[in-house]
Amino acid sequence: MxxxxxxxxxxxxxxxxxxxxxxxxxxxxxxxxxxxxxxxxxxxxxxxxxxxxxxxxxxxxxxxxxxxxxxxxxxxxxxxxxxxxxxxxxxxxxxxxxxxxxxxxxxxxxxxxxxxxxxxxxxxxxxIPLVGLTSYQALHDILRVKHGQKVLIQAGAGGIGTIAIQLATYLGAQVATTTSPKNFALVRSLGADRVIDYHNEDFATALTDYDAVFDTLGGKSLEQAFSVVKRGGQVVSISGLPNVRFAKAYGLPLWKQGVLGIATHRLTRLERQSGVAYHFLFMAPSGEELALLAALITAGKLRxxxxxxxxxxxxxxxxxxxxxxxxxxxxxxxxx
Ligand SMILES: NC(=O)c1ccc[n+]([C@@H]2O[C@H](COP(=O)([O-])OP(=O)(O)OC[C@H]3O[C@@H](n4cnc5c(N)ncnc54)[C@H](OP(=O)(O)O)[C@@H]3O)[C@@H](O)[C@H]2O)c1
CATH class of the missing domain: 3.90.180.10 (Medium-chain alcohol dehydrogenases, catalytic domain)
Known part of the structure; x- marks a missing residue:
């Protein structure tokens, strides 16, 4: 070598x-x-x-x-x-x-x-590794998606979306997703039940009473996600702002916790008003979870x-x- x-x-x-x-x-x-x-x-x-x-x-x-x-x-x-x-x-x-x-x-x-x-x-x-781990940690570790639950996965045709749709389907969820019409066949083939053309349909008015949203977009889409989820449900984002709970758990210094607290005050208010929990996920490496994903792949549940x-x-x-x-x-x- x-x-x-x-x-x-x-x-x-x-x-x-x-x-x-x-x-x-x-x-x-x-x-x-x-x-x-x-x-x-x-x-x-x-x-x-x-x-x-x-x-x-x-x-x-x-x-x-x-x-x-x-x-x-x-x-x-x-x-x-x-x-x-x-x-x-x-x-x-x-x-x-x-x-x-x-x-x-x-x-x-x-x-x-x-x-x-x-x-x-x-x-x-x-x-697989980065998007597989992120999707597994969002859907399994945080949201604990169960059979029959309704889950919205944003940007279903992307790197995250294509794995997350399959994992949520494997966990037994009914999956809604957003994408462009050219990707409808792809996301349906992965398991999506309800497909929204984000250019022409507003997911926030089209969907109600969801158990969870896996947000990959952040910004306004993340804020709108709270109106899609029923009270007691959850929103997990990988593209929105990290909140104070995350900042503490991640071990950020107090001044950074303060900055994030101010930056996420709208999300914290939405969380309180809607009764929907907000989680920011910064994925973590894990050989153990990669072995679980490998088993799903060899069993033909994930591709x-x-x-x-x-x-x-x-x-x-x-x-x-x-x-x-x-x-x-x-x-x-x-x-x-
Ligand atoms: N926090 C974390 O640990 C973590 C981990 C992984 C990823 N992320 C973040 O998650 C985001 C997604 O990652 P990715 O790997 O999936 O990215 P990606 O593969 O680059 O995403 C591309 C996809 O996004 C779709 N898209 C763009 N705008 C959209 C919209 N408004 N509505 C619906 N679909 C839309 C595109 O579909 P069209 O062609 O139809 O527009 C395309 O299929 C990135 O911001 C990334 O940084 C965070």
Whole structure:
């Protein structure tokens, strides 16, 4: 194995395109495995990180190798790793302080990965970790979606939406979703029962008495979500503002808790008036949950949806495509 590798580097916030450079292969900690990355997926967090939009929650030191999830093959294991071996095909979402999957190699904590679902290629498996974990944590861990419940999932054709619809359907929910007419057949094939063309129909007047909303849009759509849910129901957002409860649980300093308290006063009022609980989710890495998702995938309950695949050298084009915000499922980057 070479001591050097190609990696996509961010040298400062606001950089428009990551620079593909030759850098040292990362060194292993005792609880790490070293993975030869075969494929990685693009996530809006890559663009937000480049723009500096997440500094408040997630400050990084530069230079930073970008990329938040992957599928690949283990080429070395740390001294304390017992559950994986060299040659294992794995997939994962590294913890936020140790991202860097747009690279030939990644040193990742063994707790953040799982064996790749056997029936998926590396490209397909790379489509799962970040969106799969986020959807699982929203629908299963927070909302605790149960059979027969009515759940709205915003932006059903996106990276999150395509997995979340399948998971909510698997959990027995009746699923409504929003998308453009060109994606109606796709979201129905994933399990959506009620499909709303967000260009021509207002979900907030079309839907009532829902048990839960999984909001992926934030802003006005998040505020409107409270009118769709019945009293005692829940809204979980991954794109709205984090509230004070989240800020405390995430361990933010008091001044940041105060800032977020002021910024979310409208959401807090809506929560009180509607009797609907609001949760902000910032997904967490979990090898255990990835193993659960792999079991669902091999059982045929869940499948990745891939829009396009780019070569690593064309990462800049992949980012431009993703930034348009109209992907149908996931955008994948194949590593050399
Ligand atoms: N907090 C967290 O832990 C966390 C984790 C993952 C993702 N996120 C956030 O969640 C959001 C979604 O992520 P993603 O990976 O699903 O993004 P994505 O794949 O880029 O989303 C693209 C999809 O959004 C749809 N869309 C855009 N505007 C819409 C609208 N007003 N109504 C309905 N659909 C709309 C597009 O459909 P059309 O082509 O029909 O417009 C397209 O299919 C991002 O903001 C991301 O940063 C947060």
């Amino acid at each position: 070479s001591e050097k590798m190609q990696a996509a580097l961010l040298t400062h916030y606001g950089q428009v395109t990551p620079l593909i450079k030759t850098v040292p292969v990362p060194t292993l900690r005792v609880t790490d495995v070293l993975v030869k990355i075969r494929a990685a997926s693009l996530n809006p967090i890559d663009l937000k990180t480049m723009a500096g939009g997440l500094k408040f929650l997630l400050p990084y030191r530069m230079p930073l190798i970008l990329g938040s999830d992957f599928a690949g093959e283990i080429v070395a294991v740390g001294n304390q790793v017992t559950q994986f071996r060299v040659g294992d095909a794995v997939y994962g979402r590294p913890r936020k302080s140790r991202i860097g999957t747009f690279a030939e190699y990644l040193a990742v904590d063994a707790a953040d990965i799982a064996l790749k679902p056997r029936n998926l290629t590396f490209n397909e498996a790379a489509a 990745p949806v891939i829009d396009r695949t780019f070569q690593f050298r064309d990462l800049d084009q992949a980012l431009v495509y993703s930034k348009r915000g109209h992907a149908r499922g996931k955008v994948i980057v194949e590593l050399p």
